[in-house]
Amino acid sequence: MKVSKLINSLKFKQVQPTITTDFDVTMLTQDTREIQPGAMFIAVGGYHIDGHTLVKQAVEKGAKIIVAQKRINVTVPVVYVQNTERAMAILADVFFEAPSQKMHMIGVTGTNGKTTVTHLIDQIYRDQNQATGLMGTMYRRIKDETFPTENTTPDAITTQKTLAQMREVGVKIVSMEVSSIALVLGRVWGIDYDVAVFTNLTRDHLDFHKTMDDYIHAKSMLFAQLGNKYNADGTSKVAVLNTDDPVGREFEQYTAAHVLTYGLNTDAMIRAQNIQIYSHGTEFDLSVFGHLTHVTTKLIGQFNVYNLLAAFAAAYAGGLPEAQIITSLEKVSGVKGRFQSIPSHTGVRVIVDYSHTPDSLLNALETIHSFAKKDIYCVIGCGGDRDKGKRAKMAKIAVEYSTKPIFTADNPRTEDPQAILNDMLAGVPNDHPEVYIDRREAITKAVESAKSGDVILIAGKGHEDYQILGRTKHHFDDCEEAAKALALKPVAD
Numbered sequence: 001m002k003v004s005k006l007i008n009s010l011k012f013k014q015v016q017p018t019i020t021t022d023f024d025v026t027m028l029t030q031d032t033r034e035i036q037p038g039a040m041f042i043a044v045g046g047y048h049i050d051g052h053t054l055v056k057q058a059v060e061k062g063a064k065i066i067v068a069q070k071r072i073n074v075t076v077p078v079v080y081v082q083n084t085e086r087a088m089a090i091l092a093d094v095f096f097e098a099p100s101q102k103m104h105m106i107g108v109t110g111t112n113g114k115t116t117v118t119h120l121i122d123q124i125y126r127d128q129n130q131a132t133g134l135m136g137t138m139y140r141r142i143k144d145e146t147f148p149t150e151n152t153t154p155d156a157i158t159t160q161k162t163l164a165q166m167r168e169v170g171v172k173i174v175s176m177e178v179s180s181i182a183l184v185l186g187r188v189w190g191i192d193y194d195v196a197v198f199t200n201l202t203r204d205h206l207d208f209h210k211t212m213d214d215y216i217h218a219k220s221m222l223f224a225q226l227g228n229k230y231n232a233d234g235t236s237k238v239a240v241l242n243t244d245d246p247v248g249r250e251f252e253q254y255t256a257a258h259v260l261t262y263g264l265n266t267d268a269m270i271r272a273q274n275i276q277i278y279s280h281g282t283e284f285d286l287s288v289f290g291h292l293t294h295v296t297t298k299l300i301g302q303f304n305v306y307n308l309l310a311a312f313a314a315a316y317a318g319g320l321p322e323a324q325i326i327t328s329l330e331k332v333s334g335v336k337g338r339f340q341s342i343p344s345h346t347g348v349r350v351i352v353d354y355s356h357t358p359d360s361l362l363n364a365l366e367t368i369h370s371f372a373k374k375d376i377y378c379v380i381g382c383g384g385d386r387d388k389g390k391r392a393k394m395a396k397i398a399v400e401y402s403t404k405p406i407f408t409a410d411n412p413r414t415e416d417p418q419a420i421l422n423d424m425l426a427g428v429p430n431d432h433p434e435v436y437i438d439r440r441e442a443i444t445k446a447v448e449s450a451k452s453g454d455v456i457l458i459a460g461k462g463h464e465d466y467q468i469l470g471r472t473k474h475h476f477d478d479c480e481e482a483a484k485a486l487a488l489k490p491v492a493d
C-alpha cells in the first residue's frame with residue numbers, strides 16, 4: 001500500500017521530514033522481530049520495553065518509515081502522533097482495507113462466558129452453512145483451520161490481519177471475544193461491530209484495572225464503539241445485554257444502538273424460566289418476547305443458561321429464525337475445558353473447568369451441589385502475575401462450597417508458588433485444606449482419595465495444555481492428568 005494512503009488516514013500528525021516521493025509499505029508491525037524490508041514500524045510502549053528504544057534496530061532491519069509518539073533520531077521519515085496505539089489501530093484498519101466492514105461482526109465481552117458464548121454463536125451460524133471465523137482465548141479460527149493466540153484479543157495489527165484473512169476465504173460471520181484489557185489498550189479500535197454482547201461483570205483483572213469502576217468503564221467501551229447505524233431492515237447494530245446484571249442495565253445508557261435484553265428476570269426480552277439442572281444437562285423454557293419453547297441442552301448449570309440466552313440473542317439480533325437457533329443450541333455440546341467431564345469407570349465424576357475467578361468458581365461449585373450426593377473435591381490454584389486480590393476470595397469459596405478442598409499451583413509465572421498459596425490460605429485462616437504445590441500430585445491425590453459417588457472439580461486451567469513457571473510453558477493438561485490418575489483406579493462396584 002502507498003505510504004501516502006496510510007499517512008493520510010491519520011488526521012492529526014506531523015511527518016518529518018516531509019515525504020516527497022510516494023513509496024510502497026510492505027507490512028505494518030509493532031515488533032522489530034517481524035520486520036521485513038519496506039515495513040512501517042510503529043513504536044509502542046510495553047510492559048517490558050518501550051518500542052521507541054528499538055527504532056534504530058527497526059531501521060537496520062529494513063523499516064522505511066516509523067510511527068512514534070516521542071521524539072526519535074533515525075535516518076528514515078517519522079510520523080509523529082499523539083498516541084501510537086490509536087494510530088496503529090487506524091493504520092491496521094486501513095492497511096488491511098477495513099475487513100470488519102465486509103463481515104457480520106459479533107463482539108462478546110464480560111468477565112465470564114466469552115469463550116463459551118462465542119463458540120455457541122459460531123456453532124449456530126455453522127449450522128446455517130455459513131462460513132465463520134472465531135477469535136478468542138483458545139485460538140483464532142478461520143473456517144476449520146485454527147491458529148495459536150497469545151491473547152484473548154490480540155493487538156490491532158494481528159486482529160485486523162486475521163480479519164482480512166477471514167474475508168479473503170469468504171468468511172461472513174465473525175464471533176470474537178473482546179477482553180477489557182484489549183478495550184483499554186485500543187486493540188479493537190476501528191472494528192465495525194454489528195452486534196456487541198455483554199455476559200456479566202464480577203471481579204477479575206484488578207491488577208490491570210485497579211478498581212471495579214475502571215473495569216466496568218473498560219467493558220462499556222465496546223457498547224460506545226458500537227455506534228448507531230440504523231438500516232431500514234433493522235439488521236444492524238444491536239447491543240445484547242444481560243440485564244440481570246446491574247452493569248448490563250448501566251450499559252443500556254452507553255449505546256445508541258438497538259438494545260436486546262436477556263436474563264432470568266421477567267422484564268428481559270429473551271428470558272429463561274423453569275430451569276431444571278441435572279448432572280448431564282439442563283432444561284428450561286425459553287421466552288422470546290413472550291413466545292415459549294421448552295429447551296433441552298447438554299450444557300450444565302444456570303451459568304450456561306445465561307450463555308445459551310446470550311448466544312440465542314446474538315443470533316436473533318443477526319436475523320436468524322428462532323426455531324433454527326434453538327435446534328442448534330439443543331445439539332451443541334460444551335467447549336473444551338468448560339465444565340468438561342472426564343470419562344471415568346470408577347464412579348467418581350471428574351470435571352475440568354476453566355473457573356479462574358471467584359464468580360466462576362462459585363457458579364461451578366453451586367452447579368455441582370445441585371446434583372452431587374457425596375463429597376465434592378475442589379482442586380484449585382490461582383495464577384501468578386495476575387490480580388492478587390482474587391486469591392483469598394477464591395480460596396474461601398473453595399473451602400465453603402466443597403467438602404475436600406485441595407490447594408495447588410496454577411501458572412505461577414514469575415511469582416513464588418508458595419507465596420501465591422499463602423495469599424490463598426490467608427483467605428481461610430480457620431480451615432486446613434490439603435496443599436500440594438505440585439498440580440500433578442494434587443490431582444492424583446484427589447482421584448486416589450475419592451470414592452464412588454464423589455465429584456472432583458479441577459478448576460482454573462480448563463483447555464490450557466501448559467503450566468507457566470517463570471516465563472517458560474511446560475506441557476501440562478488437567479484432562480490428561482485426571483485420565484491418567486483415573487486409569488489407575490479400580491472399576492466402581
Ligand SMILES: CC(=O)N[C@H]1[C@@H](OP(=O)(O)OP(=O)(O)OC[C@H]2O[C@@H](n3ccc(=O)[nH]c3=O)[C@H](O)[C@@H]2O)O[C@H](CO)[C@@H](O)[C@@H]1O[C@H](C)C(=O)N[C@@H](C)C(=O)N[C@H](CCC(=O)O)C(=O)O
Pocket residue numbers: 030031032033044045046047048049050051054137150151152153154155179180181182
Ligand atoms: C500486559 C500485556 O498486555 N502485555 C501485552 C504486550 O506485551 P508487553 O507489554 O510485555 O510488550 P513488551 O515486550 O514490553 O514490548 C513492547 C513493544 O516492543 C515491541 N518489541 C519487543 C521486543 C523486541 O525485541 N522488539 C519489539 O519490537 C513489542 O512488539 C511491543 O510492541 O503486548 C503483547 C503484544 O501485543 C501482548 O501479547 C502482551 O500480552 C501478554 C501476553 C499478556 O499476558 N496479556 C494479558 C494481561 C492480556 O492482555 N489479557 C487479556 C485478557 C485475558 C482474558 O480475560 O481472557 C487478553 O486479551 O489476552
Ligand SMILES: Nc1ncnc2c1ncn2[C@@H]1O[C@H](COP(=O)(O)OP(=O)(O)OP(=O)(O)O)[C@@H](O)[C@H]1O
Pocket residue numbers: 110111112113114115116117137152177199200303304306307337338339353354355356359360361363364462
Ligand atoms: N455466564 C457465566 N457466568 C458465570 N460463570 C461462567 C459463565 N460462563 C462460564 N462461566 C465460568 O467461567 C469459566 C470460563 O468460561 P469462559 O471461558 O467461557 O469465559 P471467558 O469469559 O472466555 O474467560 P476468559 O476471560 O478467561 O477468556 C467456565 O469454565 C465457567 O466456570
Ligand SMILES: N[C@H](CCC[C@H](N)C(=O)O)C(=O)O
Pocket residue numbers: 137152356382383384386410411460461464
Ligand atoms: N485470561 C486469563 C486466564 C487465566 C487462567 C488461569 N489459569 C491463570 O493463569 O491465571 C488471564 O490471563 O488472566
Ligand SMILES: [Mg+2]
Pocket residue numbers: 114115116136137138152177
Ligand atoms: Mg475466554
